[in-house]
Amino acid sequence: MYETLITEWDGDQKxxxxxxxxxxxxxxxxxxxxxxxxxxxxxxxxxxxQCALEDILKSNNQxxxxxxxxxxxxxRVRAKTVPFLNIDNEIINTLHLLKNMNIKLGLxxxxxxxxVEGWSQSPFAEIFDTTxxxxxxxxxxxNPKIYSIAxxxxxxxxxxxxxxxxxxxxxxxGAADVGMNAxxxxxxxxxxxxxxxxxxxxxxxxxxxxxxxxxxV
Numbered sequence: 001m002y003e004t005l006i007t008e009w010d011g012d013q014k015x016x017x018x019x020x021x022x023x024x025x026x027x028x029x030x031x032x033x034x035x036x037x038x039x040x041x042x043x044x045x046x047x048x049x050q051c052a053l054e055d056i057l058k059s060n061n062q063x064x065x066x067x068x069x070x071x072x073x074x075x076r077v078r079a080k081t082v083p084f085l086n087i088d089n090e091i092i093n094t095l096h097l098l099k100n101m102n103i104k105l106g107l108x109x110x111x112x113x114x115x116v117e118g119w120s121q122s123p124f125a126e127i128f129d130t131t132x133x134x135x136x137x138x139x140x141x142x143n144p145k146i147y148s149i150a151x152x153x154x155x156x157x158x159x160x161x162x163x164x165x166x167x168x169x170x171x172x173x174g175a176a177d178v179g180m181n182a183x184x185x186x187x188x189x190x191x192x193x194x195x196x197x198x199x200x201x202x203x204x205x206x207x208x209x210x211x212x213x214x215x216x217v
Contacts, residue, residue, distance in 0.1 A: 001109040001116075003166040005091060005124060006083040007188040016082040018075035022068045023053065025060060033059065041112040044135040049073050049114040077114050084118030088187075094204040095127045103211060104154045106130045108147065110140045110169050130154055142174025151180075162210065164201065167193045183210065 008014050020030055033056040037046070046052040053069045098105060105128045109116065112135050119125055130153040134140040137149050151158050163175035163182045166189060172182040176198070184191070184198045201207065 001107060001111070002083065003168070003188045004164060004185045005107075006087060008083050009189065014079075015086075016079035018072065018079045020053075020072055022072065023057060024062060025056070029060065030056065039140065042110045042134045042140040043138050046112070049076060049112060052112075073114065077117050080115045081118035084122045087123065088204070091204045092123055092127075094207055095124075097208055098211065099127065101211065101215075104129045104156060106132065106150045106154045108132045108134075108141060108150045108163075108171075110134045110171075141169045141171040142177070144174065144178045147175055147178045147180060151178075162207075162214070164207065167191055167198070172198045181214075183207075 002008055008016075023030065025033075034052075037052055037055070040046055041049075041052055046055065050066075050069050050073050053072065054064050057064050095105065107124070107128050107130070109132065111133050116133060119131070125131075130150065132146060132150045132153065134146060137146060139146040139149070141147075147158065147163070151161060154161075158179035159181075161180045163172070163180040164185050165171045165175070165182075166186070167184050172184060175182040182198050184193075184200045185204075186200045187203055201210075
């Protein structure tokens with residue numbers, strides 16, 4: 001979703017940021033602790049963002065101040081909601097064209113609850129046929145199960161599906177491993193993450209040509 005449907009970046013700067021300074025942890029310590037919990041956050045092991053922060057503090061023998069945690073949580077929610085407020089028109093137009101072609105649309109996103117609070121109020125919510133959030137299904141890309149859940153929800157076979165993503169979390173290889181046709185979206189962020197293993201799409205509209213070619217086979 002991030003860097004495929006929406007982007008957190010404006011050039012080399014993030015559109016919105018937030019601070020965790022009030023937690024009282026060294027910045028490097030916090031980043032290490034946060035990174036170590038990414039899998040658990042993505043698969044719903046933590047009930048919410050606040051629980052993850054509490055766990056970090058307790059692991060470092062720090063006092064848990066719920067008012068500070070709530071404050072940081074609200075800052076993070078606001079930062080993660082910003083990308084939903086400025087959606088590229090070409091992406092919306094492409095999605096509508098696909099719907100008009102009777103193509104089923106599904107979203108598979110590695111995310112924690114606070115990262116997708118802006119989803120329900122976005123235009124995407126009414127466009128997609130199914131939405132698979134990792135924290136809800138308890139599986140995250142590239143686990144094959146999350147792709148299977150999406151295909152089952154859409155009632156399509158993996159080999160008849162196209163998966164498009166920026167390539168983070170090894171999602172493209174995960175999709176290919178279950179039989180999906182994987183393409184790398186580079187319209188927001190250019191990346192050589194996968195070299196030439198997966199075809200690159202430079203514009204959202206490129207998807208239309210790919211779908212039409214598949215339908216003609």
